[in-house]
Amino acid sequence: MKICILGAGALGCSIGGVLAMGGSDVILIDRNQPHVDAINGAGLKMRIGDEEKTVKVKAYTSPAGLEPVDLVVILVKSFATRAAIESARNLVGPDTLVMSIQNGLGHEEILAEVVGREHVLAGKTYVGGVFLEPGRIISGYKGKHTYIGELDGRLTPRLQAVVGEFNKADLLTTASTNIMGTMWDKLMVNVAAGALCGITRLPYGWLYKIPEIEEAGVAAVAEAIAVAKANHIRLTSEEPKYYWDLAAEGLPADFKTSMLQSLEKGQMTEIDFINGAVVRWGERSGIPTPVNRTLVACIKGIENWIVSFGNQ
The missing domain is CATH 1.10.1040.10 (N-(1-d-carboxylethyl)-l-norvaline Dehydrogenase; domain 2)
Incomplete structure (x- = not known):
């Protein structure tokens, strides 16, 4: 599955890096130029417990010019949600899913207004991340749960596919009928x-x-x-x-x-x-x-x- 993390700060890199380690084709988007340069130059450095792993993953400062992906995960600051997804319309093809796992409420309404409700999934995660320096983070994903659901509560094949992709990477993810x-x-x-x-x-x-x-x-x-x-x-x-x-x-x-x-x-x-x-x-x-x-x-x-x- 081709996945774009839109907002690759500490949490975005934590989730995106783990997905990449699990075999997903991950693209990281973040406006922090030194951070993007460090990832492209030497890989994403992830401290996981007592280990540090290096993950090869592509990073960009903008989604401009990129092809549509299967899943866009929104992890920008909440107040930047509308501007971020509007700048990334080119990533959304006919079958692309767009999912917020940000804190708070209201993101799904914004995403639906921009890309259409039929493209939107909702999610919540207890995964954590700490930014150490450009290209280097602490990933707190072990034992932390993520929940993903359709806005209408149905268990659909596309929802199960996304949940399966996350679980393949050892992200403890559940398909929720009560998202x-x-x-x-x-x-x-x-x-x-x-x-x-x-x-x-x-x-x-x-x-x-x-x-x-x-x-x-x-x-x-x-x-x-x-x-x-x-x-x-x-x-x-x-x-x-x-x-x-x-x-x-x-x-x-x-x-x-x-x-x-x-x-x-x-x-x-x-x-x-x-x-x-x-x-x-x-x-x-x-x-x-x-x-x-x-x-x-x-x-x-x-x-x-x-x-x-x-x-x-």
């Missing part, structure tokens, strides 16, 4: 602590020591659960504390959410696709979401400060 439930389960984890970590600047070891922060995180999840129930989403649990605890499970005290990591780099966050998604779905469903709305406002305030004053 929306899976996506909301992952959303709950991000809603629980992502924004609070970004606002307070506290890594988990300190974040989880403060009762008032736990109260706010649990309240944000409770709102999200109410919204999910109103939309007939099947969740693993309807207990807010379950997701607050799950968010920190197995993570070290110095762990920082991607939202905090983005702010520390002076970058915009994915708040609109996480807590912001809860607010939007709540508005459509008539469910009030004051806690999530406040968290969105705080993060947007920090982002605005970075843009306005961060370089002073």
Whole structure:
């Protein structure tokens, strides 16, 4: 199967590199020129546990001029989703599938608007990746699960083919008939602590020591659960504390959410696709979401400060 990873940062390289090792024909697309040059020059260096492997894979800074592929995996920052897929229309042939495995909600709607709903799969992954330097990453894929599904919940041959391709590479992948439930389960984890970590600047070891922060995180999840129930989403649990605890499970005290990591780099966050998604779905469903709305406002305030004053 010919697969393009659109957004080959740490996670994109982690998944793309493992797929390439499993025999898939993988293309990596990333705007980071030194990163692309390093991959093309010496291969993608992947630290997997105590080993470091070198994977030969082609990398480009743009999809322009490339031929259609079987599967496009979207792993750009959420706010760049529309621009990324619009720039990659040439990769989408009559039978090409396009799949987001980004954090948050709302990507599938964007992809469907650009390439057509009939091309879109949905996915969620717990695979991790850490960027070390251009052309070199840590891949945290062992024991981490990925879920892929059709938007209508059917188990189709094309879905099974993609799942089979991932499993061939030892990516633990399941075809889901409840992909929306899976996506909301992952959303709950991000809603629980992502924004609070970004606002307070506290890594988990300190974040989880403060009762008032736990109260706010649990309240944000409770709102999200109410919204999910109103939309007939099947969740693993309807207990807010379950997701607050799950968010920190197995993570070290110095762990920082991607939202905090983005702010520390002076970058915009994915708040609109996480807590912001809860607010939007709540508005459509008539469910009030004051806690999530406040968290969105705080993060947007920090982002605005970075843009306005961060370089002073």
